[in-house]
Amino acid sequence: MSHDHSDEHTEPPPDVELRVKALETLLVEKGLVDLAALDVLIDTYENQVGPRNGAQVVAKAWTDSAYRTWLLEDAAAAISSLGFAGRQGEHITVVENTPGVHNLVVCTLCSCYPWPVLGLPPIWYKSAPYRARAVADPRGVLTEFGTELPDDTQIHVWDSTAEMRYLVLPERPADTDDWSAEDLAVLVSRNAMIGTEKARLPKKARQK
Amino acid sequence: MNGPHDLGGQHGLGPIYPESEHEEPVFHANWERRVFALTLAAGAAGKWNLDQSRHARERQHPVAYLRHSYYENWLAGLETLLLENNMVTPNELASGIADSPPDPNHSPPLRADDVASALQRGKSVQMTIERSARFFIGERIRVVNNHPRGHTRAPRYTRGRTGLIRAHHGAHVFPDQNANGARVGEPLYSVEFTSCELWGTSGNPLDTIRVDLFEPYLEHA
Numbered sequence: 001m002s003h004d005h006s007d008e009h010t011e012p013p014p015d016v017e018l019r020v021k022a023l024e025t026l027l028v029e030k031g032l033v034d035l036a037a038l039d040v041l042i043d044t045y046e047n048q049v050g051p052r053n054g055a056q057v058v059a060k061a062w063t064d065s066a067y068r069t070w071l072l073e074d075a076a077a078a079i080s081s082l083g084f085a086g087r088q089g090e091h092i093t094v095v096e097n098t099p100g101v102h103n104l105v106v107c108t109l110c111s112c113y114p115w116p117v118l119g120l121p122p123i124w125y126k127s128a129p130y131r132a133r134a135v136a137d138p139r140g141v142l143t144e145f146g147t148e149l150p151d152d153t154q155i156h157v158w159d160s161t162a163e164m165r166y167l168v169l170p171e172r173p174a175d176t177d178d179w180s181a182e183d184l185a186v187l188v189s190r191n192a193m194i195g196t197e198k199a200r201l202p203k204k205a206r207q208k
Numbered sequence: 209m210n211g212p213h214d215l216g217g218q219h220g221l222g223p224i225y226p227e228s229e230h231e232e233p234v235f236h237a238n239w240e241r242r243v244f245a246l247t248l249a250a251g252a253a254g255k256w257n258l259d260q261s262r263h264a265r266e267r268q269h270p271v272a273y274l275r276h277s278y279y280e281n282w283l284a285g286l287e288t289l290l291l292e293n294n295m296v297t298p299n300e301l302a303s304g305i306a307d308s309p310p311d312p313n314h315s316p317p318l319r320a321d322d323v324a325s326a327l328q329r330g331k332s333v334q335m336t337i338e339r340s341a342r343f344f345i346g347e348r349i350r351v352v353n354n355h356p357r358g359h360t361r362a363p364r365y366t367r368g369r370t371g372l373i374r375a376h377h378g379a380h381v382f383p384d385q386n387a388n389g390a391r392v393g394e395p396l397y398s399v400e401f402t403s404c405e406l407w408g409t410s411g412n413p414l415d416t417i418r419v420d421l422f423e424p425y426l427e428h429a
Contacts, residue, residue, distance in 0.1 A: 016239055016280065016283070017237070017238070017239045019283070020239040020242050020243055020246075020283065021239075021242075021304075022303075022304025023246065023283075023286075023287070023301070023304070024242055024246055025304055026296060026300055026301070026304050026305070026306060027246060027249075027250060027290075027296075029305075029306050029310055030295075030296070030306055030310045030314070031310055031311065031314035031315060031316055032250055032253065032295060032314075032316060032317075033246060033249040033250055033316050033318070034249065034316035034318060034319050034320055036319075036320035037245075037249050037316065037318045037319055037320045037322075037323050038242065038245035038246065038249055039245075039320070040320045040323040040324070041244070041245040041248050041249060041323055042235075042241045042242075042244065042245050044323065044324070044327060045234060045244070046234045046235065046241070050234075085328060085330065086327045086328040086329060086330040087326075087327045087329075087330045087331070088330070089330065090330040090331065090332045090333065090334075091332070091333070091334070091377070091380075108214070108215050108216035108363050108365075109213055109214060109215075109216075109262075109361060109363060110213060110262055110265075111278070119234065120234055120244075122226070122227065122229075122232055123227065123232070123236070123278065124224050124225065124226040124227065126278045127224060127278075128215055128218070128221045128274060129221040129222050129223060129224045129225075130224050131215040131216065132215045132216065132217065132218040132219070132221050133221075133224075134216075135216045135217060135365065135406070135417050136216065136217040136365075136406075136407055136410070138415060139412065139415075141224065144223060144224050144226070145224075145226060152414070153414070154414045154415060154416070155412070155414065155415040155416075156415070156416050156417075156418060157415065157416070157417045157418065158418050159216065159363065159417060159418065159419045159420075160420070161361045161362070161363060161419050161420045161421065162361060162377070162380060162383070162396050162420035162421075162422070163258075163333045163380055163381075164377055164396070164398075164420050189229055190229050191226075191229055196226070
């Protein structure tokens with residue numbers, strides 16, 4: 001990796017790798033964990049479940065107004081209808097950005113995050129600086145992500161302090177009226193569904 | 209507890225340095241993958257619940273909690289829970305070798321074949337309780353100024369502050385008691401605070417902060 005990840009991800013002490021290996025060997029030996037189950041758990045969250053799920057939800061809401069209404073009223077059911085459900089997504093609320101309101105999600109106490117639609121959270125979301133500042137200085141946080149909002153935009157910050165998980169429904173970018181849900185999903189970044197960014201602009205996405 | 213995990217509003221922690229979304233791997237080292245999976249797999253034994261698991265991480269010395277990377281905190285929490293539940297001994301943890309030959313009849317609680325269905329099922333925290341909610345939508349409330357030494361999910365930055373009940377989530381498992389092993393339901397509310405109520409002159413008059421708070425955290429304003 002080319003850049004610094006701050007104190008939140010300094011290289012661990014060299015013994016961590018060994019300590020984890022020893023713990024794993026011990027727990028397998030004692031019959032407390034199944035080695036093959038570990039591999040399935042890792043594969044699930046490294047390769048199967050991730051923010052492309054959430055992007056499908058958002059793109060469907062942008063193209064299907066009945067679905068959008070359902071999503072805002074009963075997010076868990078609407079999301080589950082697309083096949084995304086389960087651990088850390090048992091209770092979900094979707095919050096919608098509008099021209100005057102921008103939503104931002106944080107978990108100041110730990111790292112609560114809607115796994116079935118976004119996968120595991122990125123390092124910065126779990127980091128002390130983000131957790132400290134998202135509630136007290138959301139505009140400063142957004143600036144750090146390169147997101148500029150008009151001064152008169154209201155920011156609603158959602159601190160996930162209980163088991164309710166939050167997903168942001170970003171604004172649909174302009175000039176995408178004739179786009180299919182499949183194409184629109186490409187514009188929906190993970191960060192847009194956390195609220196640190198807006199959905200990508202069509203031109204930018206096409207250049208990628 | 210007023211622990212190092214309760215970070216809302218803290219200063220001096222530096223910039224966020226987000227990695228580019230396109231380049232960021234889910235795990236940054238192999239040991240992180242293993243700690244993640246070990247935590248979920250060992251948790252399937254049902255010896256501890258989500259709040260006990262959180263509390264095990266929060267109970268570390270504040271210097272350790274803040275110095276550790278995320279999965280180092282998971283590792284520390286897992287080791288604490290395994291020791292406290294007598295699933296491993298300190299000697300075993302230090303050596304990585306079982307003190308006595310394992311019971312051949314002991315079988316892991318989560319098998320590879322069961323992972324997908326267990327994850328898909330999840331664990332709802334919705335509860336049915338007899339009483340109705342004490343506060344109504346639109347009501348102005350104050351967060352009780354309380355400093356429990358155990359696990360709690362009322363962030364310090366909300367305590368003593370007034371807010372507006374904006375939604376009922378129904379009754380959910382109450383974390384403060386769940387962390388002690390008692391599964392009790394309490395009404396859960398979405399409470400809206402103005403930025404200026406929480407942060408005074410450092411706040412922004414346009415902004416709000418919504419926090420999910422359990423009924424015992426709240427009083428009439």
